[in-house]
Amino acid sequence: MSEDxxxxxxxxIRIIDAxxxxxxxxxxxxxxxxxxxxxxGVAEGTIFRHYKxxxxxxxxIVTPVIAKFVAPFVLRDFYQLFEEQYxxxxxxxxxxxxxxxTFVMKNGPVIKILLHEIPFHEELRQQFKEQVFPQVAxxxxxxxxxxxERGELIDLAPSTLIRLSISVMAGYIITRCYILPDNAWDDxxxxxxxxxxxxxxxxxx
Amino acid sequence: MSEDxxxxxxxxIRIIDAxxxxxxxxxxxxxxxxxxxxxxGVAEGTIFRHYKxxxxxxxxIVTPVIAKFVAPFVLRDFYQLFEEQYxxxxxxxxxxxxxxxTFVMKNGPVIKILLHEIPFHEELRQQFKEQVFPQVAxxxxxxxxxxxERGELIDLAPSTLIRLSISVMAGYIITRCYILPDNAWDDxxxxxxxxxxxxxxxxxx
DNA sequence: TTTATGAGTGAGTGATTACTTACTTCGTAG
DNA sequence: CTACGAAGTAAGTAATCACTCACTCATAAA
Numbered sequence: 001m002s003e004d005x006x007x008x009x010x011x012x013i014r015i016i017d018a019x020x021x022x023x024x025x026x027x028x029x030x031x032x033x034x035x036x037x038x039x040x041g042v043a044e045g046t047i048f049r050h051y052k053x054x055x056x057x058x059x060x061i062v063t064p065v066i067a068k069f070v071a072p073f074v075l076r077d078f079y080q081l082f083e084e085q086y087x088x089x090x091x092x093x094x095x096x097x098x099x100x101x102t103f104v105m106k107n108g109p110v111i112k113i114l115l116h117e118i119p120f121h122e123e124l125r126q127q128f129k130e131q132v133f134p135q136v137a138x139x140x141x142x143x144x145x146x147x148x149e150r151g152e153l154i155d156l157a158p159s160t161l162i163r164l165s166i167s168v169m170a171g172y173i174i175t176r177c178y179i180l181p182d183n184a185w186d187d188x189x190x191x192x193x194x195x196x197x198x199x200x201x202x203x204x205x
Numbered sequence: 206m207s208e209d210x211x212x213x214x215x216x217x218i219r220i221i222d223a224x225x226x227x228x229x230x231x232x233x234x235x236x237x238x239x240x241x242x243x244x245x246g247v248a249e250g251t252i253f254r255h256y257k258x259x260x261x262x263x264x265x266i267v268t269p270v271i272a273k274f275v276a277p278f279v280l281r282d283f284y285q286l287f288e289e290q291y292x293x294x295x296x297x298x299x300x301x302x303x304x305x306x307t308f309v310m311k312n313g314p315v316i317k318i319l320l321h322e323i324p325f326h327e328e329l330r331q332q333f334k335e336q337v338f339p340q341v342a343x344x345x346x347x348x349x350x351x352x353x354e355r356g357e358l359i360d361l362a363p364s365t366l367i368r369l370s371i372s373v374m375a376g377y378i379i380t381r382c383y384i385l386p387d388n389a390w391d392d393x394x395x396x397x398x399x400x401x402x403x404x405x406x407x408x409x410x
Numbered sequence: 411t412t413t414a415t416g417a418g419t420g421a422g423t424g425a426t427t428a429c430t431t432a433c434t435t436c437g438t439a440g
Numbered sequence: 441c442t443a444c445g446a447a448g449t450a451a452g453t454a455a456t457c458a459c460t461c462a463c464t465c466a467t468a469a470a
Binding site: 026027029030089112116119120151152153154155156160161163164165166167168170171172175193194197198199200201202203204 | 231232233234235294317321324325356357358359360361365366368369370371372373375376377380398399402403404405406407408409
């Protein structure tokens with residue numbers, strides 16, 4: 001559940017777990033440090049021994065998953081990887097959707113926190129603007145142009161194709177993980193369905 | 206900007222406007238009543254003359270737009286209306302997307318507040334479960350079945366078709382209004398593009 | 411054994427919170 | 441002209457907030 005230990009005391013881990021739970025349940029500013037301490041079974045002062053402020057604790061939880069999210073895209077050979085490995089655009093979509101779905105399912109509560117708090121914390125928005133947008137959009141755009149040249153995609157602005165594809169994929173991930181997590185989802189089937197929809201729409205053949 | 210007056214004093218309107226601004230900027234629980242009062246140019250006590258609690262003020266802002274959102278769907282003849290007026294499913298999609306886009310643009314900040322706070326307020330989630338889901342999903346499902354019987358839509362569960370359609374439409378509305386509001390959007394073009402994508406996907410011809 | 415260090419503690423700190431209360435002001439019905 | 445209720449207010453209230461500080465304890469190098 002908790003973070004990648006590495007020289008963390010047991011109580012420190014308990015603090016982070018408690019903070020994640022509380023932040024996810026009630027939001028950052030509705031969560032008090034005394035509540036986190038109580039939940040972690042720790043004195044309130046212990047929190048401030050490890051983190052100077054409440055916000056530092058918050059950022060120590062949330063910023064690592066931004067980095068993790070960007071990581072697979074900034075591999076130097078990301079473009080070549082997909083160009084060689086995946087023969088068609090649907091293959092590429094399937095791989096990305098499966099990959100991000102498992103990522104969200106692994107880091108569920110923290111991503112929920114991140115999504116909620118992004119609009120209210122300048123530091124987070126900054127990090128998104130600097131890291132996520134350029135690092136992720138660039139490589140993907142090249143891949144899209146690649147498949148456009150091969151005639152597998154309609155001739156629209158790559159940013160538009162990205163937006164449409166992400167809408168469908170995010171739509172599934174969000175309903176799957178946050179809106180109706182209790183449904184009996186058949187992920188393989190739903191991924192295939194989403195990919196087919198992105199490629200062919202809702203019209204019968 | 207503010208609510209539908211109706212026996213509201215000028216100061217009361219200023220309170221609501223100030224509350225909407227603050228809630229949208231910092232979130233519900235990070236906004237203090239003293240801050241709202243200051244922003245409205247009003248004594249803090251004045252807020253509590255009109256609203257028993259901070260939460261009551263919040264709900265008085267947010268619940269009307271839930272009702273407004275549902276309103277067009279609960280018209281008794283909603284189903285007949287679309288059955289007669291719109292000859293094809295794409296026509297239906299166009300109408301809905303245009304309609305909801307203007308709705309979001311009119312009530313922008315309040316909808317932003319609503320989306321952020323839904324997970325943290327049981328009353329809001331309740332209202333969504335009771336009003337939005339059944340009232341909206343029902344009529345739309347009948348319309349989808351109608352077009353499926355006419356052979357205009359592939360044979361999938363209506364709930365799936367709804368989810369996919371909403372993903373694309375919400376994807377555009379959210380990027381249009383909240384993520385990149387400063388872009389020079391050509392709404393007519395983008396609406397048409399979204400509808401075409403829903404019907405035919407990204408594959409060429 | 412002594413000493414030094416860092417984890418952990420709990421009783422504080424002043425500031426801020428949502429909300430109350432006693433009061434004034436003002437428009438209007440009688 | 442008066443009386444009354446609603447609108448508005450300034451000065452409170454207790455509770456809670458994030459954070460501090462003086463302290464204990466355990467471990468381990470000297």
